[in-house]
Amino acid sequence: MSSSLSPGAAKRAPRKRLPAWLPALPCFVFLICFFCVPVVEILQTGIVNADGHATLDQFRRMTSDLVFAKVLGNTFLISGLTALLSVLLGFPVAYFLSQLSDRFRERWMIWIMVPFWTSYLVKTFAWILVLSKTGILLTLAASLGLVDDPNALAPSMTGVMIGMVHAMLPLAVINMLPIMRGVNAQLLQAAETLGANRSVAFFSVFLPMAAPGIAAAGLLVFITSLGFFILPxxxxxxxxxxxxQMVISAINDLFNLPYAAALSTVLLIFAVAVFILYDKLVGLSSLSGDTRAAPRKNSSAVATALLIGIGRLCGSGYGAAGPVVRKVKGLKLYSVVAVALLSLPIIVVFPIAFTNSPFLSFPPQGFSLRWFESFIFSPVWQASFLRSFGVAIVTALASTALGIGAALALTRLPPRWTKPVFAFLLAPLIVPRIVVAVGLFYLFSRMGLVGTDLGLTIGHTVLAIPYVVVTMAAALKRFDWRLDDAARILGASAFARLRTIQLPMMIGSVAAALQMAFIISFDELTIAIFVSGGMKNTLPKQMWDDMILQVNPTLAAVSLVMVIVIALLILLPAFYKMARRRAHAAH
Known part of the structure; x- marks a missing residue:
């Protein structure tokens, strides 16, 4: 029986599929113009000389440069260790949270989300106060007689790793938790019914099913760390x-754009390679918290036997990992300590911000609001704060509008298109941020957008779109499409259904997407370094400039203001949700 279409049907087929693409079309056009074009331009700049001929001179320079080899090794070493330690230290916390009820889990997540969304600059500044030679940690150790001649923990490799793991640990927990929550507890009970003890069931059933979440956490932490420069x-x-750091130096100090482009290309190649390997082994769906995600290949008999053996060892009482797989107080205590350490640097900023001393010291000398006055009444700080706030609002609205359309299209596209479209929408999240920033700098320098609020908004929107897409895609998976079908049968247009049914029922997810996009923009530094042009600084860029020149108490006051803004954005929706739940329970 022939399945070929008639000429008329063949012409109508594309028109039937076209509406599925329409909601994502603005997002596609935006990303092509302000993400794909800049990235392609980086690749071109790195391999084309001033005469317009292809050349590999910049890459040959790298291969013969021992300094570059050392820096590249540092980048992979620091990124790899950060990913490994973040996953290992965050796994018990994620497992503990996965065993809690929704009500208690939400309360715990507040204390994880506040440190996670707190500015990297604020956290780095706090670690300087803690780890420096005159910082809190060594001052207390010296006063207690624990050390005679204290050596600073920062600057050092130890300081870098402490700051990196502290910054990335919440990201690892957040990415492992959704898939852990999706593991069917009945499978563990079935394993125990068939004779497996709790440890064997954990290692042979729970751990393999949670593996995609663990892999997603490791991937995102590693790729995010590749583009880090603030902490090191x-x-x-x-x-x-x-x-x-070499990329920034090549542009700001050496004015060598081709070399900066070549360096960015190297980062891009390695990031894409890791991403492709991840997709082959695990699949992209785990990045959106899809509980159905699973490794592409079944575990080998050797791996299964190894996991069962580890489970038996732990269950026998001889393994150190035994408490991890049991619901014991030790796991809760570990999680409490971990969350407390996440909040420690934020707490440190509070007393320092109110010091009366013109220098940073611990304990703070006296009490004064002079540093808040210096921040509030400084035209420079005022302008940077208002610029960051305004750009963040526009970024949140723009990225959410574009991201909702893209996520809606993902639910309507044929299965064969879903994966490549999802990968394209996630690309700004996978590509190191420094690569995007350099590419936009090249593009905006020709368009006259360097040093403009519009340029900053466009750059921040590019970075925020993947987070909005992931958030809204997860919400749309839970949406009851029968309601939409009923409205369509009754004659409602696509826009009317979006306005009256879809968005109102997903208002919580829309609010979360707006919140996330705002915070990403408000805290963003990398784009600002290149796009602000040194003329229109955002608040993070102004903080960066001051921290490079001299660390002073004004920075503590600014840091505290940023912490308060981020905390309010996270806490107010959470408290509103709790209040509505209590009111509903009362009725």
Missing amino acids: ALLGTPKETMVA
Whole structure:
């Protein structure tokens, strides 16, 4: 029986599929113009000389440069260790949270989300106060007689790793938790019914099913760390220099754009390679918290036997991992300590911000509001704060509008298109941020957008779109499409259904997407370094400039203001949700 279409049907087929693409079309056009074009331009700039001929001179320079080899090794070493330690230290916390009820889990997540969304600059500044030679940690150790001649923990490799793991640990927990929550507890009970003890059931059933979440956490932490420059620059020595720092130096100090492009290309190639490997082994769906995600290949008999053996060892009482797989107080205590350490640097900023001393010291000398006055009444700080706030609002609205359309299209596309479209929408999240920033700098320099609020908004929107897409895609998976079908049968248009049914029923997810996009923009530094042009600084860029020149108490006041803004954005929706739940329970 022939399945070929008639000429008329063949012409109508594309028109039937076209509406599925329409909601994502604005997002596609935006990303093509302000993400794909800049990235392609980086690749071109790195391999084309001034005469317009293809050349590999910049890459040959790298291969013969021992400094670059050392920096590249540092980048992968620091990124790899950060990913490994973040996953290992975050796994018990994620497992503990996965066993809690929704009500208690939400309360715990507040204390994880506030440190997670707190500015990297604020956290780095706090670690300087804690780890420096005159910082809190060594001052207390010296006063207690624990050390005679204290050596600073920052700047050093130790300081870099402490700051990196502290910054990335919440990201690892957040990515592992959704898939852990999706593991069917009945499978564990069935394993125990068939004779497996709790440890064997954990290692042979729970751990393999949670593996996609673990892999997703490791991937995102590793790729995010590849483009880091704030922490190694402020907490490390020249020995801990990473590739992103060389990119900034090549542009700002050496004015060598081709070399910066070649460095960015190297980062891009490695990031894409890791991403492709991840997709082959695990699949992209785990990045959106899809509980159905699973490794592509069944575990080998050797791996299964190894996991069962580990489970038996732990269950026998001889393994150190035994408490991890049991619901015991030790796991809760570990999680409490971990969350407390996440909040420690934020707490440190509070007393320092109210010091009366013109220098940073611990304990703070006296009490004064002079540093808040210096911040509030400074035209420079005022302008940077208002610019960051305004750009963040526009970014949140723009990225959410574009991301909702893209996520809606993902639910309507044929299965064969879903994966490549999802990968394209996630690309700004996978590509190191420094690569995007350099590419936009090249593009905006020709368009006259360097040093403009519009340029900053466009750059921040590119970075925020993947987070909005992931958030809204997860919400749309839970949406009851029968309601939409009923409205369509009754004659409602696509826009009317979106306005009256879909968005109102997903208002919580829309609010979360707006919140996330706002915070990403408000805290963003990498784009600002290149796009602000040194003329229109955002608040993070102004903080960065001051921290490079001299760390002073004004920065503590600014840091505290940023912490308060982020905390309010996270806490107010959570408290509103709790209040509505209590009111509903009362009725």
